[in-house]
Amino acid sequence: KRFMEQYDKIHDPMNGYFGTGGTPYHSKETVIIEAPDYGHESVSETYSYYVALEVAHGFASGGNWSGLQTAWPVRKNYIPESLDEPNRAWGAYNAMKPAEYEPEEDTPNKYPVKADTSFTVGQDPLFDELNSTYPEQSGAVYGMHWIIDVE
Secondary structure: OHHHHHHHHHHOHHHOOEOOOOOEOOOOOOOOOOOOOOOOEEEHHHHHHHHHHHHHHHHHOOOOOHHHHHHHHHHHHHOOOHHHOHHHHOOOOOOOOOOOEOOOOOOHHHOOOOOEOOOOOOOOOOHHHHHHHOHHHOOOOOOOOOEEEOO
């Protein structure tokens, strides 16, 4: 019963947890939590929680999976599939050089910073294992998109 009450509060449009297209916000419009959030933003983990919430609702409601059927396509609108990943368009991921060093600056007006390629960053120790476990991905590496501007 408590879960269903919370579920209803989360889905009440007056509470501001979802945008007009059903997109879950990182926080309510007027609240700033854990990261800069100026409203109408979401994060990839919010979609994970949204899908998990709808799965829990499916079980708690005795089999009403309509929320999950709504959440999944909303997630697909913002979270890229493997074919949409940048390494597909910009060349193969190089496990011997998985990153570039970019120094931090003290003020926002000094960004973006230029990558400093003189630093050795090492190699990706998991690439070979992941590539052999998931051969259908053909060396693709999922790039986390942390803050998503949704409106």
